[in-house]
Amino acid sequence: MLHLDDTIAAIATPPGEGGIGIVRVSGPRALAIADRLFASGSRAPSHLASHTIRYGKIRDTATGERVDDALLLLFRAPRSYTGEDVVEFSCHGGPAILRRVLGLALREGARLAEPGEFTLRAYLNGRMDLAQAEAVCDQVRARTDAARRLALSQREGVLSREVGRLRQEVVGAMAAVEASIDFSDEVGDLDYPALEARLRRIRGEVEALEATSQAGRVFREGVRVAIVGRPNVGKSSLLNALLREERAIVTPVPGTTRDLIEEAASIRGIPVRAIDTAGIRQTCDPVEQIGVARARAALERADVALVVLDAVEGWTAGDAEAAAAAAGRQAVWALNKRDLAEESALAARIAEARDRAGGAPVVAVSALTGEGLDSLEEALAAAALHGALPEAAAVVTNVRHAEALRRAAASLQEAEATTLQALPPDLITVDLRGALDALGEITGETASDEVIHRIFRDFCIGK
Template sequence: MNRKGTRANVQAPDTIAAIATPFGRAGLGVIRVSGPMAPELGRLLFRPAHQNCNWQSHHLYHGDIVTVDGTTILDEVLVTLMRKPSSFTGEDVLEISCHGNPLILQTILEQLMTLGCRPARPGEFSERAFFNGRMDLSQAEALAAMISAQSAKAYQIGLAQLKGSLGRKIGELRTLLIDALAGLEAAIDFTDDVSEHETPVTPPQIHAAIYGMNLLLSTYRQARLFTEGIQAVITGKPNVGKSSLLNSLTGRKKAIVTDIPGTTRDLITETITLGGLCVHLTDTAGIRKPQDAIEKEGIDLVWEHLEQADVIVILLDGSKPLTEEDQHILKQNKNRDCKILIAVNKSDLPAAWRPDQLPDYPLSGVNLLKISAKFGDGLDTLREALTDLTGSHDMLSDGGMITQLRHKLALEKAQANLTTAQESLTTGHSPEFAAFELRCALEALDEITGQKIHDDVLHKIFSSFCIGK
């Protein structure tokens, strides 16, 4: 069942209003009103500056907003009426562009409430857009992601999804499944004619859909790096220069630098932007045999944090001979499922060892860099290496990436259904079993676009949006 229009049919919607711009003083502030009363509210509260205000849809009119009794001017504004269905929500929408003072905005909002509007819940404008078929659920989610994007790349992905890129991909997968289902249903109708030992042919669309889902799923890890940023953890024994490196990369004196070993005990995280990506950089306690309980806690935290890293920077001191502690750190991080960078620090001092003295070096996929955290040498190369783990950026061009865990889980569910369907056909079960699995896979895909989804899930998604969106 398509969700389009289902809510509107239940009862006439209220007219909602909210301030759509952030709280605080600014040049402008926008109030958004949506619902059947929007045109009337405009006529009641707006006093046009010119005679020719005939409330044409999508036209901007200049004038004043006045109080309900018409006695007091509240602000000089621009208003636009966007008539249904060609508006963001698919309803009549009134936008009032006023001066950006919370007091003005609040007073105008109060006039709207007096006339029968109610305050919009978080995400309610987007929810209405979804129910009125103005956008699918993946687009509504993309919009929220775009608004909260913290890097240029995250914004780009959100924009591509808003333009329907993910919805189109899901649509292509749906078509494959519907075609496969048609093939299977024809086979079910003719089951009586088929000899018992004849195995029904697996429709080729099932393979194609599994392949397509695999591609889409493989983008998740990468897309997450774009949207949530890269977790980079600096580790190494005490005094190799971890805190100095954090300070140099962030350009701030965030972590204490001393020549006393064991100074850093807590995790210190700073976020920087590199190449349009957010990098969450964490300085950690130096790893050695702990001298007290606090240091032990700090070191335990490091190991936990390393488990979640996307990149680990193992820092070694190039000016002093390698120690057992260095060997231990290198060994413990050797087989991690993340990118490892080995940075040999203090390149400004005479070298005490050569890279070929490192055990197991060169290791495949491990970069070795020479840096001076104190004087900045080699840091540009390190910056590049930190972000050089997002692979090909091609997928961004058509936006065929998944960024939400909800989408990933739904795709995995659909893929599992298809694999079961495939197995059941190759082991000679009735095509009815496979057809059932295909229908389940279709349902899982429809959860992504919101064509079929529980109301409580929908509510949860929209309530995480901001007010006025």
């Protein structure tokens, strides 16, 4: 583990130019370093109250040179992000200025912080648990508003409180078992049927929480959507419509798209990589053959296939080939060019597509007018989430948490089996201890040093 008896410093704002840049210092020498570098009136920073902001000048004590005008923010332990004394120098956001200020802090006794070390210290000092610390990284990396809300919820402790409640349920069951061992004369023999029902209920709650992880992962990590179909059905137009910008070249000439075009979008709060592909068909053109091969490869890597058909022309052998390529995976079928189809013909096309779609949703849409686009986005979001829109307050977004919940549920299932066989109570406690340890890994009570370091090494420096 890293030591807490030294002082760390880092640039806390992203690289490059900006209006403001922040150098953060935390540890026992933070106030002394501020006293050395920052001048503002007659009162030294170490004499200021916590949560104070002061305007002043940063100086190089070795030369007397004024480095920058800055704001100093001071937070005294334990009421700071890390739980230690923290000072932040808000300077002009030029790289040269920030590097110079950081260099001065290091010269005055700080060392350069490791990735995630400020948040690691917050965890080690009890300012947050491990799940909350991971949520800090999720907040920084959130690509949509929905992902941001989930990360904020986790950082505020919603998941931690639910995991803590489940741990207390397991502790209560374990206490009942151990009481029957240690105080059998007073409490009587273990009530195996009641315990089995209790464990089954707890396991169901653990499994329900783990079941939110599929949707949670989608909101956190996003999905890849491959737009496939025969040439000239409007795949590139549909990509542009989803992006709300003209990204892909659109012409009436079949086969215009030869290579993959991949762009980021947000669909119902889900981060999406939308991939426009070459039209899938048999061709003698060697360049187009490469494009078709890449389209099939993109489809293999995709989480969801958006199969595009022409609402005017109806079903063709080319549509059959594209549909066969997308068979066996999550898919949404889009009948494009609905604005050009007569109403009676459109209804027949929709019915035909539903017969062939194998249960995949079919949406009539116009990439040109935007009609049906909201319904298409809703269908894509449902396909990405496999229909599992999370309604619970606590949602699991982290693979590590989901795996810990699965192990907890497995241990509880073993405890149930032991209880059903009316085996000695001390065997039941072994499985219950396994469930407790697995749940404790989520919030950090039982996480190993190796796990903790693996988590924080993925953070950025300065956070």
